[in-house]
């Protein structure tokens with residue numbers, strides 16, 4: 559009999575064994591919460607900005623890190639047009655807007671310049687933003703993640719202490735597939751999933767009728783299936799879109815708006831997980 563065995567050699571096995579990563583907290587911050595979805599255009603940035611402002615509205619010190627290197631939204635959504643300063647040539651000072659400390663790759667490049675970067679450069683940009691930004695005494699830093707399950711997600715999951723992730727999705731089938739992939743990725747990387755948000759859940763017309771444009775109940779179903787918390791539904795609302803485009807998110811502009819109230823409710827659920835009173 560042939561004694562040849564298949565498989566990989568011992569030294570090679572050693573190289574492929576899972577690595578132990580040291581996860582460092584972002585300096586100057588207590589808790590890091592990532593807002594993620596495996597799909598683009600489902601409302602991550604809109605939610606992240608409003609969530610950060612909702613945390614601020616309940617008296618917390620908050621920062622937002624826009625980690626969407628290829629498609630930064632923060633400069634437009636928070637209406638920031640100037641560049642951050644570096645006082646000692648080492649650390650970047652975050653830009654304060656509406657009482658929130660902000661940082662985005664979009665501050666450093668022209669609005670219409672495409673970021674044509676390979677993975678290692680994305681990783682290094684994220685490391686700069688988490689290690690070289692002078693975040694000042696924050697209770698929470700909200701990280702607006704890029705879509706997908708790529709380099710940025712891996713860098714955060716393996717090298718940074720992320721205290722929890724909120725997954726956001728629209729309820730349509732094609733988005734839900736990505737949600738499942740996202741859940742599995744964070745579970746695998748041992749990043750706690752705080753819960754799922756159903757965005758663009760329905761549209762309510764002037765006569766009060768609800769239209770489930772992207773389908774109904776999909777995100778809640780996935781949450782149940784994967785035993786994750788379901789945090790709430792945010793309907794399609796024109797004011798939410800307009801205020802983002804204007805650069806003053808709805809929770810800041812009109813905290814009593816029905817949509818602001820929904821986001822503040824979700825925010826309180828999250829806050830309770832971290833700061834017990």
Ligand SMILES: Nc1ncnc2c1ncn2[C@@H]1O[C@H](COP(=O)(O)OP(=O)(O)O)[C@@H](O)[C@H]1O
Nearest residue numbers: 598599600601602603604758793794795799802
């Ligand atoms: N609930 C909502 N109602 C209306 N418009 C929304 C809602 N959520 C997001 N949008 C809009 O949808 C677009 C995509 O949202 P965005 O937050 O940029 O998504 P992502 O960050 O996931 O790519 C934006 O124009 C935003 O204003």
Ligand SMILES: [Mg+2]
Nearest residue numbers: 602603626631
């Ligand atoms: Mg975005």
